[in-house]
Amino acid sequence: MKFFIDTANIEEIREANSLKILDGVTTNPTLIAKTGRPFMEVVKEILAEIPDKPVSLEVASTDFEGMVREGEMLAELGSNVVIKIPMTVEGLKAVKHFEYKGIKTNVTLIFSPAQALLAMKAGASYISPFVGRLDDISHTGLDLIADIKTIRDNYDFDTEIIVASVRHPLHVIESAVIGADIATIPYKVIAQLAKHPLTDIGLERFLKDWENVPEKPF
Numbered sequence: 001m002k003f004f005i006d007t008a009n010i011e012e013i014r015e016a017n018s019l020k021i022l023d024g025v026t027t028n029p030t031l032i033a034k035t036g037r038p039f040m041e042v043v044k045e046i047l048a049e050i051p052d053k054p055v056s057l058e059v060a061s062t063d064f065e066g067m068v069r070e071g072e073m074l075a076e077l078g079s080n081v082v083i084k085i086p087m088t089v090e091g092l093k094a095v096k097h098f099e100y101k102g103i104k105t106n107v108t109l110i111f112s113p114a115q116a117l118l119a120m121k122a123g124a125s126y127i128s129p130f131v132g133r134l135d136d137i138s139h140t141g142l143d144l145i146a147d148i149k150t151i152r153d154n155y156d157f158d159t160e161i162i163v164a165s166v167r168h169p170l171h172v173i174e175s176a177v178i179g180a181d182i183a184t185i186p187y188k189v190i191a192q193l194a195k196h197p198l199t200d201i202g203l204e205r206f207l208k209d210w211e212n213v214p215e216k217p218f
Protein backbone atom coordinates (compact mmCIF):
# COMPACT_ATOMS: atom_id res chain seq x y z
CA MET A 1 0.00 0.00 0.00
CA LYS A 2 1.34 3.41 -0.93
CA PHE A 3 1.26 6.30 1.55
CA PHE A 4 0.72 9.81 0.25
CA ILE A 5 0.62 12.79 2.59
CA ASP A 6 -2.42 15.04 2.31
CA THR A 7 -1.03 18.49 3.03
CA ALA A 8 0.55 21.59 1.50
CA ASN A 9 2.58 22.27 4.64
CA ILE A 10 6.25 21.91 3.66
CA GLU A 11 7.41 21.12 7.21
CA GLU A 12 4.95 18.22 7.42
CA ILE A 13 6.03 16.98 3.98
CA ARG A 14 9.72 17.13 4.96
CA GLU A 15 9.05 15.36 8.26
CA ALA A 16 7.05 12.57 6.57
CA ASN A 17 9.63 12.30 3.78
CA SER A 18 12.41 11.82 6.34
CA LEU A 19 10.63 8.64 7.49
CA LYS A 20 11.29 7.19 4.00
CA ILE A 21 7.79 5.79 3.72
CA LEU A 22 6.32 8.58 1.61
CA ASP A 23 5.14 7.70 -1.91
CA GLY A 24 3.55 11.01 -2.93
CA VAL A 25 1.73 14.20 -1.97
CA THR A 26 -1.83 15.40 -2.51
CA THR A 27 -2.96 18.99 -2.10
CA ASN A 28 -6.22 20.83 -2.64
CA PRO A 29 -7.21 24.53 -2.58
CA THR A 30 -8.18 24.32 1.12
CA LEU A 31 -4.80 22.88 2.10
CA ILE A 32 -2.91 25.49 0.03
CA ALA A 33 -5.01 28.30 1.54
CA LYS A 34 -4.22 26.99 5.05
CA THR A 35 -0.51 27.72 4.50
CA GLY A 36 -1.35 31.42 3.94
CA ARG A 37 1.48 31.53 1.39
CA PRO A 38 1.57 32.32 -2.36
CA PHE A 39 0.52 29.35 -4.49
CA MET A 40 3.63 29.12 -6.67
CA GLU A 41 6.00 29.49 -3.71
CA VAL A 42 4.31 26.57 -1.92
CA VAL A 43 4.14 24.37 -5.02
CA LYS A 44 7.79 24.94 -6.00
CA GLU A 45 8.94 24.03 -2.48
CA ILE A 46 6.87 20.85 -2.51
CA LEU A 47 8.23 19.83 -5.92
CA ALA A 48 11.81 20.53 -4.80
CA GLU A 49 11.29 18.24 -1.77
CA ILE A 50 9.42 15.57 -3.78
CA PRO A 51 10.90 15.65 -7.31
CA ASP A 52 10.25 12.06 -8.33
CA LYS A 53 6.98 10.94 -6.75
CA PRO A 54 3.44 11.96 -7.71
CA VAL A 55 2.35 15.39 -6.44
CA SER A 56 -1.34 16.20 -7.05
CA LEU A 57 -2.10 19.87 -7.76
CA GLU A 58 -5.71 20.89 -8.25
CA VAL A 59 -7.21 23.12 -10.93
CA ALA A 60 -9.52 25.94 -9.85
CA SER A 61 -11.64 26.29 -13.00
CA THR A 62 -14.85 24.35 -13.47
CA ASP A 63 -15.12 24.56 -17.27
CA PHE A 64 -13.24 22.26 -19.67
CA GLU A 65 -11.15 25.02 -21.29
CA GLY A 66 -10.13 26.49 -17.94
CA MET A 67 -9.21 23.10 -16.50
CA VAL A 68 -7.11 22.29 -19.56
CA ARG A 69 -5.37 25.69 -19.45
CA GLU A 70 -4.56 25.46 -15.74
CA GLY A 71 -3.68 21.75 -15.86
CA GLU A 72 -1.24 22.24 -18.73
CA MET A 73 0.41 25.10 -16.84
CA LEU A 74 0.73 22.96 -13.70
CA ALA A 75 2.04 19.97 -15.69
CA GLU A 76 4.92 22.17 -16.91
CA LEU A 77 6.17 22.47 -13.32
CA GLY A 78 7.39 18.88 -13.13
CA SER A 79 7.07 15.47 -14.76
CA ASN A 80 5.72 14.13 -11.45
CA VAL A 81 2.82 16.61 -11.30
CA VAL A 82 -0.61 14.96 -11.33
CA ILE A 83 -3.53 17.20 -12.30
CA LYS A 84 -6.31 17.00 -9.74
CA ILE A 85 -9.69 17.49 -11.36
CA PRO A 86 -13.13 17.64 -9.73
CA MET A 87 -15.61 14.86 -10.55
CA THR A 88 -17.91 16.72 -12.95
CA VAL A 89 -18.92 16.19 -16.56
CA GLU A 90 -16.53 18.97 -17.61
CA GLY A 91 -13.87 17.37 -15.44
CA LEU A 92 -14.29 14.02 -17.20
CA LYS A 93 -13.71 15.71 -20.55
CA ALA A 94 -10.53 17.25 -19.18
CA VAL A 95 -9.38 13.83 -17.89
CA LYS A 96 -9.73 12.39 -21.40
CA HIS A 97 -7.77 15.34 -22.81
CA PHE A 98 -4.92 14.87 -20.34
CA GLU A 99 -4.88 11.10 -20.83
CA TYR A 100 -4.43 11.70 -24.58
CA LYS A 101 -1.53 14.06 -23.84
CA GLY A 102 0.10 11.58 -21.43
CA ILE A 103 -0.49 13.80 -18.37
CA LYS A 104 -1.60 12.02 -15.20
CA THR A 105 -4.86 12.93 -13.49
CA ASN A 106 -6.44 12.45 -10.08
CA VAL A 107 -10.24 12.78 -10.08
CA THR A 108 -11.29 14.18 -6.74
CA LEU A 109 -14.51 14.61 -4.75
CA ILE A 110 -15.73 11.09 -5.53
CA PHE A 111 -18.62 10.00 -3.32
CA SER A 112 -20.30 7.15 -5.25
CA PRO A 113 -19.35 4.00 -7.19
CA ALA A 114 -21.05 5.51 -10.26
CA GLN A 115 -18.73 8.53 -10.18
CA ALA A 116 -15.73 6.25 -9.70
CA LEU A 117 -16.75 4.07 -12.66
CA LEU A 118 -17.12 7.11 -14.91
CA ALA A 119 -13.75 8.51 -13.89
CA MET A 120 -12.06 5.16 -14.48
CA LYS A 121 -13.70 4.88 -17.91
CA ALA A 122 -12.53 8.41 -18.74
CA GLY A 123 -8.96 7.22 -18.11
CA ALA A 124 -8.16 8.74 -14.71
CA SER A 125 -4.73 7.71 -13.44
CA TYR A 126 -6.00 8.05 -9.87
CA ILE A 127 -9.39 8.52 -8.24
CA SER A 128 -9.94 10.01 -4.79
CA PRO A 129 -13.03 8.75 -2.94
CA PHE A 130 -13.55 10.75 0.29
CA VAL A 131 -14.22 8.44 3.24
CA GLY A 132 -14.30 10.94 6.11
CA ARG A 133 -16.85 13.25 4.52
CA LEU A 134 -19.16 10.27 3.89
CA ASP A 135 -18.80 9.19 7.52
CA ASP A 136 -19.70 12.79 8.46
CA ILE A 137 -23.14 12.33 6.87
CA SER A 138 -23.72 8.85 8.33
CA HIS A 139 -22.65 6.83 5.28
CA THR A 140 -19.87 4.31 5.79
CA GLY A 141 -17.06 5.74 3.70
CA LEU A 142 -15.10 2.50 3.64
CA ASP A 143 -18.02 0.66 1.96
CA LEU A 144 -17.41 2.94 -1.01
CA ILE A 145 -13.76 1.91 -1.15
CA ALA A 146 -14.72 -1.78 -1.15
CA ASP A 147 -17.26 -1.25 -3.98
CA ILE A 148 -14.82 0.77 -6.08
CA LYS A 149 -12.08 -1.82 -5.59
CA THR A 150 -14.44 -4.58 -6.78
CA ILE A 151 -15.47 -2.57 -9.86
CA ARG A 152 -11.86 -1.66 -10.69
CA ASP A 153 -10.72 -5.28 -10.38
CA ASN A 154 -13.75 -6.68 -12.29
CA TYR A 155 -12.78 -4.69 -15.37
CA ASP A 156 -9.05 -4.38 -14.78
CA PHE A 157 -9.00 -0.58 -15.04
CA ASP A 158 -5.51 0.95 -14.78
CA THR A 159 -6.74 3.58 -12.29
CA GLU A 160 -5.24 3.59 -8.79
CA ILE A 161 -7.56 4.15 -5.85
CA ILE A 162 -6.47 6.86 -3.39
CA VAL A 163 -8.43 6.75 -0.13
CA ALA A 164 -8.90 10.44 0.71
CA SER A 165 -10.47 12.45 3.52
CA VAL A 166 -8.70 10.13 5.95
CA ARG A 167 -9.41 11.18 9.53
CA HIS A 168 -7.95 8.44 11.77
CA PRO A 169 -5.76 5.29 11.72
CA LEU A 170 -8.68 2.89 11.25
CA HIS A 171 -9.45 4.50 7.88
CA VAL A 172 -5.92 3.52 6.80
CA ILE A 173 -5.98 0.01 8.26
CA GLU A 174 -9.42 -0.87 6.91
CA SER A 175 -8.40 0.49 3.49
CA ALA A 176 -5.36 -1.78 3.58
CA VAL A 177 -7.60 -4.76 4.45
CA ILE A 178 -9.82 -3.90 1.46
CA GLY A 179 -6.73 -3.60 -0.72
CA ALA A 180 -6.88 0.07 -1.73
CA ASP A 181 -3.74 1.07 -3.62
CA ILE A 182 -3.03 4.29 -1.77
CA ALA A 183 -4.14 6.24 1.30
CA THR A 184 -3.50 9.97 1.37
CA ILE A 185 -3.01 10.71 5.01
CA PRO A 186 -2.79 13.92 7.06
CA TYR A 187 0.50 14.20 8.99
CA LYS A 188 -1.30 13.87 12.33
CA VAL A 189 -2.70 10.46 11.32
CA ILE A 190 0.69 9.22 10.05
CA ALA A 191 2.06 10.01 13.52
CA GLN A 192 -0.93 8.28 15.18
CA LEU A 193 -0.26 5.11 13.16
CA ALA A 194 3.09 4.71 14.91
CA LYS A 195 1.71 5.10 18.41
CA HIS A 196 0.51 2.46 20.86
CA PRO A 197 0.22 3.02 24.63
CA LEU A 198 1.57 -0.48 25.34
CA THR A 199 4.68 0.37 23.28
CA ASP A 200 5.25 3.48 25.43
CA ILE A 201 4.70 1.57 28.68
CA GLY A 202 6.87 -1.34 27.50
CA LEU A 203 9.73 0.95 26.47
CA GLU A 204 9.60 2.83 29.76
CA ARG A 205 9.90 -0.49 31.64
CA PHE A 206 12.80 -1.71 29.46
CA LEU A 207 14.69 1.54 30.03
CA LYS A 208 14.11 1.38 33.78
CA ASP A 209 15.26 -2.26 33.96
CA TRP A 210 18.28 -1.44 31.79
CA GLU A 211 19.55 0.71 34.65
CA ASN A 212 19.89 -2.47 36.72
CA VAL A 213 21.95 -4.40 34.15
CA PRO A 214 25.55 -4.74 35.42
CA GLU A 215 28.58 -3.87 33.25
CA LYS A 216 26.61 -2.41 30.34
CA PRO A 217 28.57 -2.13 27.06
CA PHE A 218 26.61 1.03 26.06
Ligand code: G3P
Nearest residue numbers: 006026132133164165166
Ligand atom coordinates in the same frame (compact mmCIF):
# COMPACT_ATOMS: atom_id res chain seq x y z
O1 G3P B 1 -7.67 14.82 -0.25
C1 G3P B 1 -8.94 15.29 0.12
C2 G3P B 1 -8.96 15.56 1.57
O2 G3P B 1 -8.00 16.51 1.87
C3 G3P B 1 -10.25 15.99 2.16
O3 G3P B 1 -10.12 15.81 3.53
O4 G3P B 1 -10.67 16.05 5.88
O5 G3P B 1 -11.20 17.90 4.26
O6 G3P B 1 -12.51 15.80 4.22
P1 G3P B 1 -11.19 16.42 4.53
